[in-house]
Amino acid sequence: MNITKTFSKLAIGLTVSAALSTSAAWAQSAGNYPDQPIKIVVGYSAGGTTDILARTLAKKLNDELGQPVIVENRPGAAGSIGATSVQNADANGYTLYMATVSTHGMNPAVYGDKMTYDPINGFEPISMVAAIPLILIINSNLPFNDVKGLIAYGKQNPGKLNYASSGVGSPVHVGGAMFADAAGIDMVHIPYKGGKLSNTSVLAGDTQMSFATMPAALPLVKGDKVKALAVTTAKRANQLPNVPTIEEAGGLTGYEINTWNALLAPKGTSAAIVNKLNAAVGRAMADPEVAAAFEKAGAIPATSTPAEAAAFINSQITKWNGIIGKLPMKKK
Numbered sequence: 520m521n522i523t524k525t526f527s528k529l530a531i532g533l534t535v536s537a538a539l540s541t542s543a544a545w546a547q548s549a550g551n552y553p554d555q556p557i558k559i560v561v562g563y564s565a566g567g568t569t570d571i572l573a574r575t576l577a578k579k580l581n582d583e584l585g586q587p588v589i590v591e592n593r594p595g596a597a598g599s600i601g602a603t604s605v606q607n608a609d610a611n612g613y614t615l616y617m618a619t620v621s622t623h624g625m626n627p628a629v630y631g632d633k634m635t636y637d638p639i640n641g642f643e644p645i646s647m648v649a650a651i652p653l654i655l656i657i658n659s660n661l662p663f664n665d666v667k668g669l670i671a672y673g674k675q676n677p678g679k680l681n682y683a684s685s686g687v688g689s690p691v692h693v694g695g696a697m698f699a700d701a702a703g704i705d706m707v708h709i710p711y712k713g714g715k716l717s718n719t720s721v722l723a724g725d726t727q728m729s730f731a732t733m734p735a736a737l738p739l740v741k742g743d744k745v746k747a748l749a750v751t752t753a754k755r756a757n758q759l760p761n762v763p764t765i766e767e768a769g770g771l772t773g774y775e776i777n778t779w780n781a782l783l784a785p786k787g788t789s790a791a792i793v794n795k796l797n798a799a800v801g802r803a804m805a806d807p808e809v810a811a812a813f814e815k816a817g818a819i820p821a822t823s824t825p826a827e828a829a830a831f832i833n834s835q836i837t838k839w840n841g842i843i844g845k846l847p848m849k850k851k
Contacts, residue, residue, distance in 0.1 A: 549791040552612055556587040559615045559782070562601025562622060563685060564594045564713025568732035568818070572649055572780055573617045575812050579803035584796075594712050597688035598622035599635055606641035610787035612796065616642065620778040621689045624835035628843035629688030638836060642783040643793050644828035646800040649780045649818040653694050653751040654736050655765060657728040658721050659744070666748050666769035669728070673704030681707040683717035683726035690778040691717065693839070694730030694751055696846045701771040721745055732778055733758065733817030751776045758817050779821075779835075781828050793825055 559577055561570050570592060577588040593601035602622045608614035616622075623638045655666070663669050673680045684691035687710050699706045709726050711717040714735045720726040722744055729736075730751060737758060740747040749765040750756045753775050765774045782800060784793060803809055804822045813820040823831070 549612075549789070549795045552792050552795065553584050553586040555613060556589060557584065557613050557615065559588060559590050559617055560601045560605050561590055561592050561617050562594060562598030562619070563592065564715055565592050566735070567685065567714035568651055568734040568778070568816075569598075569617050569619055569780055571734050571816055572651075572813065572818055575809060575816075576648060576782075576800070576803060579806055579809050580799055583799040583802050595686075596635075597626055597629070597686040597692075599626060599630070602638070602641075603636040605783070605785055606636040608785050610643075610785040610789075612784060612788055612792035614785065615645070615796070616783045617648070618642070618781045618783050618832070619690070620835060620839070621686070623781065623783075623832045625690065625693055625839045625843060626688050627836055628840040629693075639833065641786050643786055643788045644825050644832060645782040645784055645793055645796045646825065647779065647781045647821045647823040647828050647831065648800070648804070649813055649821055651778045651780070651818045652733045652756050653690065653730045653776060653778065654733055654740065654747050654756075654759070654762070655698070655728065655749045655751070656718070656721055656731050656736050656740065656745045656747055658724050658726075659746055660724060661727060661746075664746065664748075666763075666765060669748065670702045670704060670769060673699075673702065673706065677705040678707060680704065680728070681709050681726050683709050683711055683720045683729040685714040685717050685732075686710050686712065690776060691730045691732070693843060693846070694776045695728075697774065697776060697842070698730065698765070698771070700846055701774055702769065718745075730776070737817045756817070758814075780818075781832065783828075797825055 559573050561573050563569050573590045577590050580588040593604055598619055598621050605614055605616035663672050682695040714732055717729050718731050718736055721729050739745045747762045749763050749768045751765055765771055801822050804820050810820045
């Protein structure tokens with residue numbers, strides 16, 4: 520599945536006029552909701568990609584819903600700690616979760632029966648929010664400047680390359696495992712509690728490389744603090760037009776991995792509340808300032824209906840179960 524094409528069908532699926540025309544009816548059926556602050560739980564550390572996008576969305580939802588929308592970081596276990604807390608929260612629309620390809624795509628394959636939440640039956644999807652490319656970044660002091668040089672170094676020095684990730688089972692982890700498998704090299708995985716920490720480790724030289732999410736890594740790349748060797752998308756990213764794809768730079772046919780975000784509520788949240796939140800997300804994402812902020816950060820803004828979000832999540836779990844099941848990744 521080409522996630523870019525998938526999101527092109529979902530992107531900005533609600534227009535401002537449509538959202539405004541339906542929100543009044545939904546508000547009536549949702550009673551006085553919301554009449555208190557709303558919390559969006561992020562299962563990663565502050566400063567990472569999901570945190571950056573959640574705070575941008577929350578700020579606009581403050582205006583759209585007339586109540587404070589705050590972001591709470593609950594990092595750990597590739598987003599599982601935060602996801603579990605939201606699944607177990609009251610289904611009243613006041614505790615939401617910013618899902619990712621890790622929590623609602625990869626974790627079932629990585630953790631198996633150790634999962635502490637149900638990505639399908641534990642949540643009510645509200646809307647897709649964004650698609651996010653990854654960037655292969657390396658420490659500036661390494662003795663190579665392109666993907667082919669990295670692969671050659673890895674083959675000449677088996678086990679001496681290490682890559683940082685935002686946690687076991689994260690897309691950054693999977694991206695590295697996919698790369699090592701496709702390139703036929705041995706790399707050591709070093710997990711951190713969040714993208715900001717993993718990127719900092721590459722900058723400091725504690726680790727050598729990472730398949731970092733674009734919003735978190737873009738400032739480091741543009742500030743010449745790390746080297747960007749490639750993007751993980753099928754096509755080059757608009758934000759970095761001179762950076763090749765891994766497929767073209769390394770000759771790794773078919774290599775592609777991206778991440779994404781979706782807003783979810785606990786299972787059992789009423790359809791009226793879900794629909795009101797969906798309309799609010801649609802209006803927020805249609806705001807030019809929000810869209811520009813997402814794109815500047817390296818994310819592709821997107822919206823969807825709740826049903827479309829549910830179908831997409833189901834397809835992602837199936838996809839990544841097939842891919843990860845073939846990779847030499849240790850389940851923890």
